[in-house]
Amino acid sequence: ERYFNGFYDGCCFLPLYVFSGDQILVSYFRSSSVGAVNHARSVTKLLVRAIHSKRPGVRIILRGDSAP
Numbered sequence: 417e418r419y420f421n422g423f424y425d426g427c428c429f430l431p432l433y434v435f436s437g438d439q440i441l442v443s444y445f446r447s448s449s450v451g452a453v454n455h456a457r458s459v460t461k462l463l464v465r466a467i468h469s470k471r472p473g474v475r476i477i478l479r480g481d482s483a484p
Contacts, residue, residue, distance in 0.1 A: 419449035432459060456480075 420427050432455060434442035444459055464476055 419447050421449075432456060434459065434463060 421430075430446045430450070432442065432444040432446060433440060442459055442463055444455060446455060460478065467474060467476060
């Protein structure tokens with residue numbers, strides 16, 4: 417379902433993508449009725465737990481980017 421977003425002045429979706437280099441790890445589709453930051457923490461926590469369950473002790477560095 418799509419919603420009008422006043423910031424973008426139109427109906428849109430706010431996808432959340434997480435990459436490791438060129439490899440996509442997460443593609444989470446959100447409607448624009450939520451804030452752009454919504455679900456980012458939950459998705460990140462789940463991803464970090466999943467990585468640490470397979471590779472305990474691995475160092476994870478997170479960087480956040482957004483398009484204008």
